[in-house]
Amino acid sequence: MEPILFIVFGAIAVGGAIMVVTRRHPMSSALFLILTLFAVAALFVLRQAHFLAAIQVIVYAGAVVVLFIFVIMLINVPENKLPLERLTGFRFLGIMVAGLFILEAALVARRFATPGTPTADSGSVEAVGRALFTDYLLAFEVTSVLLLAAVIGAIALAKKRI
Amino acid sequence: MMDPSAYLLLSGILFGIGVAGVVVRKNVLIILMSVEIMLNAVNVAFIAVGSHLGDVTGSVFAFMVMTVAAAEAAVGLAILIAIFRLKETIDITELSVLKW
Numbered sequence: 001m002e003p004i005l006f007i008v009f010g011a012i013a014v015g016g017a018i019m020v021v022t023r024r025h026p027m028s029s030a031l032f033l034i035l036t037l038f039a040v041a042a043l044f045v046l047r048q049a050h051f052l053a054a055i056q057v058i059v060y061a062g063a064v065v066v067l068f069i070f071v072i073m074l075i076n077v078p079e080n081k082l083p084l085e086r087l088t089g090f091r092f093l094g095i096m097v098a099g100l101f102i103l104e105a106a107l108v109a110r111r112f113a114t115p116g117t118p119t120a121d122s123g124s125v126e127a128v129g130r131a132l133f134t135d136y137l138l139a140f141e142v143t144s145v146l147l148l149a150a151v152i153g154a155i156a157l158a159k160k161r162i
Numbered sequence: 163m164m165d166p167s168a169y170l171l172l173s174g175i176l177f178g179i180g181v182a183g184v185v186v187r188k189n190v191l192i193i194l195m196s197v198e199i200m201l202n203a204v205n206v207a208f209i210a211v212g213s214h215l216g217d218v219t220g221s222v223f224a225f226m227v228m229t230v231a232a233a234e235a236a237v238g239l240a241i242l243i244a245i246f247r248l249k250e251t252i253d254i255t256e257l258s259v260l261k262w
Binding site: 006013030047048049052072077082106135 | 164167168169170171172173174175176177178179180181182183185186187188189191192194195196198199202205206209210212213215216217218219220221222224225226228229230231232233234235236237239240241242243244246247251252253254255
């Protein structure tokens with residue numbers, strides 16, 4: 001069952017990602033980004049990472065993309081003022097570099113076949129929570145400082161006069 | 163459970179699409195979304211290898227990546243709003259005051 005679901009959701013994720021980078025209007029890109037993020041969340045469920053799948057939907061699709069959509073609507077660039085994008089030589093070179101990267105990743109991924117010991121609860125809420133509050137407690141607490149800095153920084157940058 | 167190599171390949175493809183978006187597009191909003199796709203591709207690799215090895219560390223690292231991605235999106239969009247207020251454009255080729 002897993003291979004079929006992997007192919008379905010992997011194809012949705014890749015197709016959505018291609019649509020994100022090729023759409024002209026950022027609003028279409030944002031909606032396709034939601035599609036990609038949901039497909040990736042489904043892949044997380046396939047790998048038994050239930051906690052991360054829930055966080056993916058809540059934080060990414062529910063908060064980050066909404067933030068993007070807020071900003072798109074706030075600055076509201078009219079259709080004819082969007083940057084004109086043509087495929088010049090340098091841009092074609094950029095696409096070639098990205099293709100080369102995918103090829104390299106394929107070569108490396110093909111060699112990854114170390115024997116593993118899969119356990120069912122390596123990504124469950126209980127296992128991740130236990131790890132976060134014991135082994136990675138310091139990193140978890142420092143994360144809160146990072147988020148506080150991001151909040152203050154975002155307000156300081158976007159506010160007209162503090 | 164499947165071998166993680168297929169997931170790593172998918173992760174590489176998503177990351178490559180993100181790289182192409184950052185390199186090719188001119189619209190700052192779409193460049194930021196491409197960065198989000200790249201961070202998500204890394205998370206796919208973390209989760210695939212983590213569950214393959216039966217280790218919870220993969221999930222913990224993916225959690226940290228998500229935190230950084232959320233902070234990056236918030237600060238990046240705030241910078242974008244500040245720049246738009248000043249220059250009335252989201253074309254990255256016109257934002258070249260720091261370029262020598």
